[in-house]
């Protein structure tokens with residue numbers, strides 16, 4: 001109960017939220033993430049080596065060096081670097097000769113579902129588990145039909161899917177499995193690196209991700225057969241000077257991007273440890289707040305602390321997620337509503353039978369309840385404390401915040417009419 005005491009004592013001393021006082025706690029926008037930059041000397045040396053060799057792309061030294069380092073770190077049979085995670089997803093699906101339908105989650109970044117559609121395949125949305133936010137495997141089993149050729153689950157926010165359940169289902173029904181591991185760099189689950197599960201896994205090295213190359217991504221998998229297929233598709237399907245096979249595309253990572261990756265690779269441990277400390281700091285103050293819930297982390301996992309998300313239970317918190325989002329924006333805290341709108345609500349997909357909201361109750365509920373708070377290695381502890389204060393101040397003044405949000409909405413609709 002002493003926690004209760006300290007938190008109500010500190011609540012009393014909170015100054016009012018910016019939405020009421022007009023004074024944001026942050027003078028400058030506090031972004032969700034801030035990409036890490038490399039040590040300048042090392043990066044400059046790598047760039048100079050590219051300039052000397054004039055080798056900018058096509059299986060260059062630096063791409064190969066990065067692939068080797070990643071393959072080692074990610075513990076997979078091979079790692080093929082790509083220009084981005086989306087093209088990596090497209091190629092991963094293409095390399096498995098799929099047809100018909102692919103079962104996936106609506107609670108993800110749009111690229112996951114687009115990659116299915118770009119392959120001329122039909123996405124079938126499956127609801128998620130309300131605790132882990134990942135694909136509900138028993139629902140997926142019900143959606144498998146004779147048109148299904150693969151599953152494309154996402155390790156959402158780096159939390160491992162029910163990989164053994166998915167393995168079993170895939171085995172029983174003869175399905176391929178491609179994991180979208182865009183959030184799961186470096187995660188280890190049940191003693192195995194995350195990229196070891198399924199037929200293939202895909203990472204994104206976009207600047208907003210835990211480890212990045214500016215733009216970039218990778219397909220990882222078990223063996224040389226898949227390595228060859230993926231590599232061919234990544235380079236137009238060119239086998240040699242005299243032969244092109246398969247509908248390839250250009251998915252190559254450039255040497256310049258690889259240089260960034262190599263230079264940042266040695267900072268990734270530090271990045272993860274910093275995020276771990278900041279996560280603990282958030283948790284100390286937010287874990288016991290009534291009306292906040294948290295993603296249930298899969299057991300037997302070494303996490304990567306890529307994201308910090310909270311689930312807002314409107315009735316107990318006093319504010320909806322959207323109201324809190326607006327209150328934080330007034331403080332200059334640019335929290336994000338991941339993943340809203342759900343992919344199943346987006347124009348190209350909302351007419352699919354599987355996209356009906358009634359069939360995806362958990363995903364629809366979570367899409368309206370989750371907020372992602374700023375988290376990155378260089379974020380200062382004082383700033384985390386201030387962000388926490390923003391959340392607690394909004395909660396402490398919930399009825400007035402709600403009224404202020406409604407007033408703003410009214411003003412906005414009035415001025416646009």
Ligand SMILES: *Cc1c(COP(=O)(O)O)cnc(C)c1O
Pocket residue numbers: 084085086087108109111112154180182183204205206216217
């Ligand atoms: C970032 C992301 C992607 C796409 O990666 P890009 O490298 O930006 O193309 C795919 N899936 C998920 C879940 C992501 O978060």
